[in-house]
Amino acid sequence: MAAITTIELVLLTVISAATPLLLAATGELVVERSGVLNLGVEGMMLVGAVSAFIVMLTTGSWALGIVAGAAAGVIMSMLFGVLTLFFLANQVASGLALTLFGIGVSSLLGIPFIGLPIDKLPALDLPLLGDIPILGPLIFGQDFLIYFSVLMIVVVHWFLFRTRSGLILRAVGESHDAAHSIGYSVIKIRFLAVMFGGAMAGLGGAFLSLSYTPMWVEQMTAGRGWIALALVVFATWKPGRVLIGAYLFGSVTILQLHLQGLGVQLPAQILSMLPYLVTILVLVLISRNAARVKLSAPGCLGQIFHPHS
Amino acid sequence: MSTPLLELKGVTKAFPGVVANDTIDLSIAEGEIHALLGENGAGKSTLVKIIYGYYSADAGDMSWLGEAVKVSSPAHARQIGIGMVFQHFSLFDALSVRENIELAIAAGKTGDELSEDIIEISTTYGLGLDPERDVFSLSVGERQRVEIVRCLLQSPKLLIMDEPTSVLTPQEADNLFEVLRKLADQGCAVLYISHKLEEIRRLCHHATILRHGKVVAQCDPTKEDTRSLAEMMIGKTLKPPAYELKQTGAEKLVVRNLSRNAETERSISLSDISFDVCEGEIFGIAGVAGNGQTELMEMLSGEILADDDSVISIDGVACGRRGVRARRQLGAAIVPEERLGHGAVGSMSLVENAFLGGHRRFNLTRGLWMNYANARKFAQQTCDDYDVRHAGIQVDAGSLSGGNLQKFLIGREILQEPLVMLASQPTWGVDAGSQLAIHKALLDLAARGTAVLVISQDLDELLELCNRVAVMFAGKLSEPHQVADLSAEKIGLLMGGAELESAKGVANAH
Numbered sequence: 001m002a003a004i005t006t007i008e009l010v011l012l013t014v015i016s017a018a019t020p021l022l023l024a025a026t027g028e029l030v031v032e033r034s035g036v037l038n039l040g041v042e043g044m045m046l047v048g049a050v051s052a053f054i055v056m057l058t059t060g061s062w063a064l065g066i067v068a069g070a071a072a073g074v075i076m077s078m079l080f081g082v083l084t085l086f087f088l089a090n091q092v093a094s095g096l097a098l099t100l101f102g103i104g105v106s107s108l109l110g111i112p113f114i115g116l117p118i119d120k121l122p123a124l125d126l127p128l129l130g131d132i133p134i135l136g137p138l139i140f141g142q143d144f145l146i147y148f149s150v151l152m153i154v155v156v157h158w159f160l161f162r163t164r165s166g167l168i169l170r171a172v173g174e175s176h177d178a179a180h181s182i183g184y185s186v187i188k189i190r191f192l193a194v195m196f197g198g199a200m201a202g203l204g205g206a207f208l209s210l211s212y213t214p215m216w217v218e219q220m221t222a223g224r225g226w227i228a229l230a231l232v233v234f235a236t237w238k239p240g241r242v243l244i245g246a247y248l249f250g251s252v253t254i255l256q257l258h259l260q261g262l263g264v265q266l267p268a269q270i271l272s273m274l275p276y277l278v279t280i281l282v283l284v285l286i287s288r289n290a291a292r293v294k295l296s297a298p299g300c301l302g303q304i305f306h307p308h309s
Numbered sequence: 310m311s312t313p314l315l316e317l318k319g320v321t322k323a324f325p326g327v328v329a330n331d332t333i334d335l336s337i338a339e340g341e342i343h344a345l346l347g348e349n350g351a352g353k354s355t356l357v358k359i360i361y362g363y364y365s366a367d368a369g370d371m372s373w374l375g376e377a378v379k380v381s382s383p384a385h386a387r388q389i390g391i392g393m394v395f396q397h398f399s400l401f402d403a404l405s406v407r408e409n410i411e412l413a414i415a416a417g418k419t420g421d422e423l424s425e426d427i428i429e430i431s432t433t434y435g436l437g438l439d440p441e442r443d444v445f446s447l448s449v450g451e452r453q454r455v456e457i458v459r460c461l462l463q464s465p466k467l468l469i470m471d472e473p474t475s476v477l478t479p480q481e482a483d484n485l486f487e488v489l490r491k492l493a494d495q496g497c498a499v500l501y502i503s504h505k506l507e508e509i510r511r512l513c514h515h516a517t518i519l520r521h522g523k524v525v526a527q528c529d530p531t532k533e534d535t536r537s538l539a540e541m542m543i544g545k546t547l548k549p550p551a552y553e554l555k556q557t558g559a560e561k562l563v564v565r566n567l568s569r570n571a572e573t574e575r576s577i578s579l580s581d582i583s584f585d586v587c588e589g590e591i592f593g594i595a596g597v598a599g600n601g602q603t604e605l606m607e608m609l610s611g612e613i614l615a616d617d618d619s620v621i622s623i624d625g626v627a628c629g630r631r632g633v634r635a636r637r638q639l640g641a642a643i644v645p646e647e648r649l650g651h652g653a654v655g656s657m658s659l660v661e662n663a664f665l666g667g668h669r670r671f672n673l674t675r676g677l678w679m680n681y682a683n684a685r686k687f688a689q690q691t692c693d694d695y696d697v698r699h700a701g702i703q704v705d706a707g708s709l710s711g712g713n714l715q716k717f718l719i720g721r722e723i724l725q726e727p728l729v730m731l732a733s734q735p736t737w738g739v740d741a742g743s744q745l746a747i748h749k750a751l752l753d754l755a756a757r758g759t760a761v762l763v764i765s766q767d768l769d770e771l772l773e774l775c776n777r778v779a780v781m782f783a784g785k786l787s788e789p790h791q792v793a794d795l796s797a798e799k800i801g802l803l804m805g806g807a808e809l810e811s812a813k814g815v816a817n818a819h
Contacts, residue, residue, distance in 0.1 A: 164411070164419065171401050171412050178399035181363060182413045183384025299402060 010254060011138055015146060016212050018250025020045070020204040020221075022149040024228035025235070025242045026156055027200025032232055033160060034193035035173035035300035039095025040080050041201050042225025043102020048073040048202030049209040050106040050113075053216045057118055066145065066206050073202020074195050076102060081194040085187050088304050103219060113216045121145065121211035145207045150243070152200070157239040169193060173298035176305040186305050201225065223272075230279040236296040249275045312375035314339045314498050315360070315467060320369030322355055329355040331522040332369070337467065342489060342499045344509040344530055346542050347519035348712075348740040353502050356519070357469050360500070361393045362386040387413075392465035394456045394473055402445035409444055410459045431458050434488045446576075448599030457485075461492075468492065469500045472738055474508060480802075481597070486512050506535040506741070507769070518542055539741055558588030561640075561760035562729045563622040567615060567629075569604055577601040579608070582786045584779060586729065586760040591751060592789070593771035594764040595800050596781030602764050603646065605781070606733045609762070610643045611636045624728050638669065640728030644718055644735055646764075648711065652718045655707025659699065659717065662706045663688035666721045687724070695720030696746055712743030719747055723754050730754060730761040736770060748774055768800050 024041050031038050051072035056065030080098050083089040121143045132140070160166040169189055172179045176186045204224070209216055227249055235241035256271035317335040321328070329352045337343045347353045358364045360371070362380035371378055373389055380386045386393075400409050407424050418426060424440040431438040431454065438454055447455070453473065460468055468489075474482040489499050489512065503509055509516060510530045518526040518541045526541045533541075562585065569579040579601050586592040596602055607613040608621070615621060615629035622628065623639040637643070645651040653662045664673050664684040673684045688702045695716045699709060706714060719735065732751065736744040751774060755761045765771050771778050777789040780803035787803055 167404075167408055167412060171404060171408075174401040174403050175399075178401055179412075181383060181395065181399040183362075183382050183387065184412075 008138065010258065013254045013257075014247065014251050015138070015142065016250075017253045018246045019146050019149045020207045020212065020224050021228050021231060021249055022153070022204075022243065022246035023145070023207060024201045024204035024225060025231040025246060026149070026152050026239065027197035027204075028228055029232050029235070029237060029239060029242055030156060030160075030169070030200075031193050031197035032301055033173045033237060033298055034169050034190045035176055035298050035303065035305075036084065036190050036194055037091045037095065037302040038077065038080055038098070038194060038197055039092060039229065040076065040098025040102065040225075041197075041228050042221055042223070043099035043106075044073045044076040044198050044201035045205035045208070045221045045225045045228075046102045046106035046219065047076050047109075048205030049220060050110045050205075050216055051202070052206030053118070053209040054109065054113060056210060057113060057116060062121055062144075062210070065210055066203065069206025069210075070199040070202045073198040073200070073205065075198070077194045077198020077201070078191075080198075081191045084304070085190055085194070088306065091302050091304070099225065107218045110216045110218060114218070115215065118210070118214050120214045121207075143211055145203060145211060148203070149207075153239050153243045160239065170298070173300055176300045176303070180305070180307060186307070190305075201228075204228070227275050230276055234275075234279045234282045236282070237298065248278075313337060314341075314374060316372045317356075317360070318370045318372075320356070320359060320366045320371065322359060322364060322366050324355075328522050330359070330366070333519070333522075333524055335517055335524070337498050337500060339466070339498055340493045340496045341515060342493050342501055342513045344513035344516035345500060345502045345519065346506075346509065346516055346538065348542060348742045351519040351542075351740075352522040353519055354471065355522075357393065357471065357500065357502065360386070361391060361469060387463060387465075390466035391469065392460035392463055392467070393469040393471070394453070394460055395471055400444050400452055400455060403443065405441050405443050406438055406447075406455050407440035409455055410440075410462060413459045414463055426462060427458060430461055434458075434461070434484070448603070451599055461488075465497060467498045467500060469502075471502045473501075474503065474505060482508070505769075506530075506538045509538065510535065520544055542741060558758070560585040560587050561624055562586040562609075562731075562762060564609070565620055565622075567605075567608060567620045569608060569613070569615075571604075577604050577784045579604055579784045584786060584789060586762050588760055589755055589758050590777070591755045591761040591763060591775045593775035593778040593792075594762070594781055594786070595768060595771050595778055595803070596764075596766065598766060600781045601784040602733065602781055604784070605786075606646065606731065606764060609731050610641075610645065634669075642722035642725055642727035642730045644715075644722055644730070644732040646733040646737070648714050648718060649707055653706040653714060656705055658704060659692065659697075659702045659706055659709075660685050660688045662717075663691055663702075663721055666718075667725055670725045687721075691717055691720040691724060694724065695750060710740075711737075712739040715739050716743055716746055716750075719750055723750055726757075727754075727759055730759050732762065733764040734766065735763060736765070736767060744770075771800070772796075 024045055028038065028041055048069040052065045052069030055068035056062065059065070076098060080094055083094045084091045123141045123143050124147070160170060168179070168184055172184060172186050172189045180186050205221065208220055208224070213220065231242055231245045231249060234245045252271060252274045256268055259266055259271070260268060313336040315335070315337045317333060320330055320333045322330040333356060335356075345353050345356070355364065359366045360380065362382045362385050365381075371380065378389065380389070380391070401412070407427060410427060411419055411423055427438060427440045438451070438458060444452060444455065457473070474485060489501070493499060501509070501513055510533065513530050516528050516530040516538070517524055518528070520542065525544070528541070530538060564585070565583050567579060567582040571578040577600060582605065584592065594602065594605070608615060611628070611631060611633040614632065618627040618630045620629035623636055623641055626639055628636055628639060633643070649655040654665065660681070661684075664679060664687075667687055668674055668684070671683065671687055673680050673687065685702060691697065692699060692702060697709070697713050697717045697720065699713060706717070709717065715735065719732070722730065730751070735751065736747055739747065748770070751761055751763065763771065763774060772792055772795065775792050778792055778795060778800065779789040780787040780800060782803070
């Protein structure tokens with residue numbers, strides 16, 4: 001019985017650890033598919049986390065907290081979108097700046113709220129189903145954001161590969177000049193994608209401050225935004241693989257905690273490196289085949305679009 | 310006379326430093342095939358892009374079916390019934406043929422239904438296309454078919470075609486002309502841009518000739534000959550180069566039993582290719598795009614190495630296992646098919662591109678440093694000798710027009726006095742004036758004793774330039790034929806693969 005509970009506990013923590021990665025990476029995947037590289041995920045997550053926490057604490061409403069997290073992410077991403085899409089600023093520099101800006105803003109906003117406790121985002125209790133041993137709590141006893149994160153993978157996959165709008169978005173990311181020449185509004189489509197990315201990153205942050213560790217701590221994302229970015233590459237820009245990758249990276253994070261708990265003498269830093277090492281490995285593997293690279297990475301990723309030039 | 314379908318009055322468009330279109334009047338009637346003629350830089354592309362809504366004109370009026378209209382975007386153009394096949398294709402590499410087409414047509418059919426339409430229209434017009442293939446795996450010729458089918462699916466009233474036949478075999482071109490005539494009979498007008506004057510004479514009802522952004526002449530091309538058309542276009546009298554075929558000398562490029570397995574299911578396997586190119590000779594390889602020419606060129610240039618050194622020899626040295634630099638040191642010069650990205654770095658200046666191509670043979674380095682002064686001199690000399698029109702040698706290579714960039718690349722290689730010149734599609738998408746200059750440069754080079762290999766889809770070009778021509782089909786090379794024994798029709802049949810086997814049989818029987 002005790003063994004079962006431990007396994008269950010580990011699995012529960014894996015799900016929790018994977019969810020913020022999954023949310024943020026799903027958003028970034030859509031952004032990158034539209035040809036924009038937004039390195040500001042970490043910053044957007046932090047601002048999302050602090051906003052969700054503040055709104056939840058002051059209003060007492062979970063729903064408002066979650067919405068505030070997403071909205072804060074959107075506002076941050078719009079900042080990035082205006083800079084890179086309208087003023088044609090360099091995307092890498094703007095993304096890094098966005099992260100640094102997000103760290104500062106979230107710390108500033110969060111000063112009065114450090115250490116204040118809130119209740120954990122409640123699980124959506126499904127009667128009966130939730131009582132099934134082991135599977136019950138795992139599958140039917142989770143909170144809204146966890147279900148939402150998995151649902152969004154399905155939605156994004158369906159959108160990208162089954163709808164006309166998704167095809168257009170991929171086309172814009174593939175060749176903005178060609179998309180422009182056949183009459184699509186590259187800037188508008190990219191701006192919408194960037195906003196979606198912001199909302200998802202904000203939700204990833206909100207999950208951290210409302211559910212994962214229900215409190216506000218400065219820089220509480222602890223590099224998860226960067227892992228989410230790496231995940232998109234790891235997944236070769238495919239939603240299904242983002243899901244697998246997020247759970248894989250989530251497991252590594254948890255493994256690291258439990259190994260320490262069991263007294264295994266492995267420096268925690270090595271395990272923290274794992275997600276990035278795996279990403280580099282994946283990059284090397286897909287780079288071996290030129291055709292595969294061409295099929296995987298969006299053709300115009302990170303390139304500035306100058307209309308009429 | 311009824312209202313014209315499209316009428317332009319006084320259309321003017323200026324870019325910084327150049328007036329691309331200067332008060333242009335143009336009128337196209339329904340069902341008319343209207344030629345737009347002019348050298349590169351004459352303003353044809355700008356004009357059609359204004360019609361297609363890609364640019365907006367600075368001044369002038371446009372009316373469509375008798376009503377004033379301002380085409381605000383390509384989508385708007387398509388909506389009122391204007392379709393366009395671009396010279397530089399607007400396709401998405403990583404998407405399939407069907408997805409590419411789906412993107413360009415108004416919302417409606419998708420998936421299998423659309424695939425059926427594509428197959429139907431491409432078989433009707435003899436443009437073989439598999440809707441599920443990814444575009445990056447298609448040859449240049451096949452990509453153009455995607456563009457054409459994409460336009461035809463939208464049943465346009467006016468179809469703009471920018472040099473559509475430059476990648477087709479004569480039979481395919483004839484086929485396309487049939488398509489265009491059929492469309493014209495049904496009332497669809499065609500605005501046809503081409504530098505192939507013979508084609509325009511055969512196909513078009515009316516021609517408007519542009520020079521330096523102005524309309525300089527209107528004529529009925531069926532009543533002119535190619536010479537008079539070219540002279541109207543260039544504005545001076547032409548003297549075609551007349552060369553006697555020199556006696557050719559020793560073999561400088563020898564290829565023996567070259568084979569290559571296809572890396573992916575989409576690339577072509579090369580099987581057992583052998584040929585020699587002699588001193589002072591121009592050897593042509595004809596063939597429809599996608600029959601292995603790209604794969605062959607990669608192996609000849611050394612981008613892809615052969616399994617065995619003996620497969621390729623340059624000036625008597627076996628070098629099948631040696632890379633591009635080694636081959637260039639042996640005396641090879643290479644003009645690849647893709648001008649930007651392969652031949653030149655688009656975002657670098659002409660000086661830097663000249664340096665990249667010539668620094669070894671011209672000693673443009675000083676220790677670890679670039680010798681900038683010499684590189685500049687070399688770039689300047691290339692531009693002067695080969696009439697490259699540019700806005701200064703510091704401009705990006707990517708800003709040059711196709712013809713000028715090609716003259717630059719060919720000049721850069723020729724100035725190095727190579728023993729062996731490898732040129733792939735040297736005049737693809739190049740205007741008539743530049744084409745003539747490039748042909749002259751290659752003929753001069755051969756006359757000085759260089760062995761020249763030209764891979765091209767333009768049969769007239771090969772027949773004009775070459776001493777011998779062989780045809781590539783499905784990764785195999787036919788026996789070479791003396792040009793004197795060949796006609797365009799005969800090569801055309803070989804290009805379709807029809808007579809390859811029997812031709813081989815005859816050749817072997819000798």
